Every structure is written in C-alpha cells, then in structure tokens.
Amino acid sequence: MIFRKSALAVYALLILIPLLVVVLTSVKTLQQTFANPLGIPEGGLQFSNYVNIFQEQTMAGYFMNSAVVTLFSVSLTLLFASMVAYGITRLNNWIGNLLFLLFTIGMMVPAQVSMVPLYSLMLDLNLTNSLVGLILVNISSTLPIAVFILTGFMKTLPKELFEASTMDGAGNWKVFTTIVIPLSLPSLSATAIFLFVMHWNDLLYPLLFITDNAYKTLPLALLEFQGQYATNYPMLFTGVIIASAPMVVAYVFLQRFFVAGITAGAVKG
Template sequence: MLFRRFSLLVYALLILIPLLVVVLTSMKTLRETFSNPLGLPADGINIDNYVAIFQEQTMAGYFMNSVIVTLFSVTFTLIFASMIAFGITRLSSWLGNIMFTLFTLGMMVPAQVIMVPLYSLMLDLNLTNSLVGLILVNVSTTLPIAVFILTGFMKTLPKELFEASTIDGAGNWQMFTKVAIPLSLPSLSATAIFLFVMHWNDLLYPLLFITDNAYKTLPLALLEFQGQYSTNYPMLFTGVIIASAPMVIAYVFLQRFFVAGMTAGAVKG
C-alpha cells in the first residue's frame, strides 16, 4: 500500500512539475526565462504575454479557426460514423463483417502514406488553404476509428429492443434515432472527446494544406514562435496553455460521459 502511494506521488510529480514550469514560464519575459528558467516570475502573476498574444499575434483568429474546424469535424464524423455503425449492426452477419473489416483496414493506413495523393486531390478540387477542405480531410481520416468504436458498442445493444420496435411499426430511421442513438450517448460522448483531442491538436494536415495566415489553426500558429536560431519560450508556452485550455474544460465537464462510454461495452452481455 505504501509503495503504491509512493508510486502515485512520483507519477503525479512527473506530470505536475513540467506543467508548473510551462505555467510559470508563460508569466516571464524572454530575458527572465533564460536567466532564471526554473524560478518564480519576478513580477508575480503577470498576464502580459496572454494579452500580447491576442493583440499582436492575431491569436484570436487562429483560435476561431481551430474552433470551427474541430466542431464541424467532430459533428460530421459522429453523424456519419453513427449511421454507418448502425447499418453494420443491422446487416446480415457476413455482410456486416465485411463492411466492418473495410473500415477497420482504414485505421491501418498511416497518414504519411496518403499525404502526396491526398494533397494532389485537394489541389485538383481547389480545397487547399480552405477550412472546408481541412474539415473534409479530418472527417475522412478519422471516420474509420469512430466507426470502429461505435460499432463495437452498438453490437452490445439488445436485439430485442429493435425487434420490439419493428413489431410496433418503426422503420430503420426511427430505430436509429429513437433507440440506437439514446442508448449510445455514453459511447458517442467518449468518441466525441477522443475526436476533439485529435482534431484540436492536429498539426500534420494544417501544415500540409494551409499556407495562408487567415486559415491557420492554433497548433500551426504556435510554430511562429519557434525560429531557426531562437525560440520565444514565454510566448510559445502561453500559446500552449491557451491551446490546451479547451481540452481541459471539455474533459472536466464531460469526464462522466467519457468514463461511462469507455466502460459501457464491457458491462453488457
């Protein structure tokens, strides 16, 4: 018991110490960061970097771009994935297994493998430097993992519920909206948080498709603080905290659904 508590304490310190360094550095000047990297800020709680990052670095625009891309990507992915997962569970066993396998194979393709053909396709469609194009890419690349998660949960739903709905005259759409979706809310919430983190932190596709400053997202904008010969660590860490805040807030308010969604499939027969 004592060893377990000690291990947890060490683990907590390994997480809290770097986090504390990031927070303290965001309240320092660049000169102070290099002269006293691990010390407390000389001026105490200083939010000048937070004010400057929005006033001088157009961070508000980058923040809104990330919000738009993330919200639409998560929403459309959940809509399509839930429909596909429901369809797979309603198909005959062999046909449903084939469809499920095809989507599972999509998870095995690394993003780096499809970068060149994907960029060529987006260029032909004139969707580079476009938030719409970025949303389409996000939805298409994360759809397999969302289908995998939701299909695994929907397979655990009692078939008797759907049979009873059929006897009552419900069609597939009514069974999907009135039975499958309400029962799948924990799994949908867990998947939404998972997708939110993926899309919000995504750097590869914005770096690949976005060159216009007007369409940059937060992870891509943070690269502006890192030069070839020097890095503005206070502003960079300030941007990291701003970029991390929505994920922390989302998890705090949705953690109950996240835990329920991760364990729901394990407790159903």
C-alpha cells in the first residue's frame, strides 16, 4: 500500500512539475525566463502574454480554424462511423466481417506512409490550403479507429431489440436513429473525446497541406514562436495553455460519458 502511494506520488510529480513550469513561464517575460527558468517571476505575474498572443499574433483566427476543422471532423467521422458500425453489426455475416477487417487494416497503415500520394491527390483536387481538404483528410484518417470502437460496442447490443423493432415495422434508419444511437451515447461520447484530442492536436496534416497563414491551425501556428537560433518560450507556452484549454474543458464536462464509454462492452449483456 505504501509502495503504491509512493509510486502514485512520484507519477503525480512527474506530471505536475512540467505543467507548473509551463504555467509559470507563460506569465514571465523572455528576460525573466532566461534569468530564472524555474522560479516565480519577480515583480508579479505578467499576463500580457495572453493579451499579446491574440492581438499581435492573430491567434484568434488560428483558434477559429482549429475549432472549425475539429468540429466538422469529429461530427462527420462519428456520423459515418456509426452508420458503418451499425451496418456491420446488422449484416453479421462474411460481408460484415470483411468490411470490419478492411477498416481494421486501415488502422495499421501509418499516416507517414501515405503522405506523398495523399498530397498528390489533394493537389490534383485543388484542396491544399483549404479547411475543407483538411477536414476530408482528417475524416479518412480517423474513420477506421472510430468504426473499430463503435462496432465493438454495437455488437454487445441485444439482437432482440433489432428483431422486435423490425416486427413492429421499423426500418433500418428508424432503428438506427431511435434505438441504436441513444443506446450508443456513452460509446459515441468516448469516441468523440478521443477524436477531438487527435484532431485538435494534429500537426502533421496542417503542416503538409497548409502554407497560407489564413488557414493555419493552432498547433501549426505555435511553430512561429520557434526559430532556428532562438525560441520565444513565454509566448510558446502561453499558446500551449490556450491550445490545451478546450481539451480540458471538454473532458471535464464529458468525463462521465468518457468513463462509461471506455467500460461499455467490457461485459456482454
């Protein structure tokens, strides 16, 4: 028991100390950061970094781009993945198993492998430097994992529900919208948080497809604070905190659904 508590305390310190350094650095000037990197800033906290990052760095536009891309990517991925998962569950034959296998194989392909052909395709479609193109790429890249998670949950739903609804005259679409979706809300919420973190923090695809400042997302914009010979750590860490805030808020409000979602399907009902 003592060993477990000690291990948890060490683990908590490993997380809290870097977090504290990031927060303290975000309220320092660049001179204070280099003079005393780990200490409390002299002369009081400098919240001007949070004001300057929106006024001078057009961070509000980058924030909005990330919000638009993440919102549409998560929503459309959940829509398509839930429909595919329902189809695989209802088929329950070799065709459904083959579809599930294809999506599972899609999880095994690293994003870096498809960078060159994907960029060539997006260039031919004139979708580079476009939020629409970024959304489409995000959907295609995370659809397999979403289908994998939702299919695993929907397979635990009692088949008697589907049979009873069919006998009452309900079609597949009505069964999907009135029975499957409400029962799958915990799993959908957990998947939504997972997708939100992936899309909000994504740097690879914006770095690959976006060069115009007007379409940069927040993770890509944070690279502007890093130079070849110097890095503006106060502004960089301020941006990191701003970028992390939506994820913290989302987890706080959806924590109950997240815990229920990751445990759903553990025991077949």
